[in-house]
Amino acid sequence: MRGSASPDLVVTIDGPAGAGKSVSARALAQRLGLRLVDTGALYRAVAWAVRAAGIDPGDLGALTTVLERARVDLRGDRIFVDDRDVTDEIRTPEITRLTSLLTRLGVVRDKMTPLQRALAAGGGVVLEGRDTGTVVWPEAQVKFYLDATLETRARRRHRDLLAQGVSMSVSEVAADVERRDRQDTERALAPLRKPEDAVVVDTSSLTLDAVVDRMLQVVEQARCCTRS
DSSP, rough: OOOOTTOOOOOEEOOOOSHHHHHHHHHHHHHHHEEEEEEEHHHHHHHHHHHHHHHOOOHHHHHHHHHHHHHHHEEEEEEEEEEEEGGGOOOSSHHHHHHHTTOHHHHHEEEEHHHHHHTTTTSSSEEESIIIIIOOOTSEEEEEEOOOOOHHHHHHHHHHHTTTTOOOHHHHHHHHHHHHHHHHOSSSOOOOOOOOTOEEETTTTOOOOHHHHHHHHHHHHHHHHHHH
16 A cells, blocks of 8 residues: 555554664655654754753753754754754764653653644654654554564664664663663653554564554554545
């Protein structure tokens, strides 16, 4: 199925780090002819802006100033901060750690959630992140929750880091992933959780094609139900 989704369709894909959300969301969006909104990348862009400003993220006054001034834009699959393409600069371990800290702050979410909702408002999008089906767009017609074993997720993350030239052992990566899981699920604001009406896909032993095919089946079922 390609390009057969209704123009107002909103699909959300949530799940923990390393579950395969990003690659699956991109492939699904391409197959359906929808726009991809990587909400995590938008938060990473904010983290990049905070780091570039050289401020203490615990200084709410300085942080608020950065948030008010920074312009975060999504153009196709590229992320911009104040017209600078930062897509290739926001995937480092440093930005990951800072992003995890910032996503727990209400002042950051007050800026980003409305932006993410605005990007989804016209429909025709796949939203990918950790709270897309619970906070950003809970009214989505189709919701997925992707998961995988910690070992699988750590191996995937380790592979990605090696490709970026970052040297860490698999055990170190697993510890980081586990720590991120705790931070994401235990934070007070918009914690990571499975939407009640989400379809769970365990990607541990599935190929990308198998994951996307499963998701396409669900979208098609939802589309058929809507038509009837």
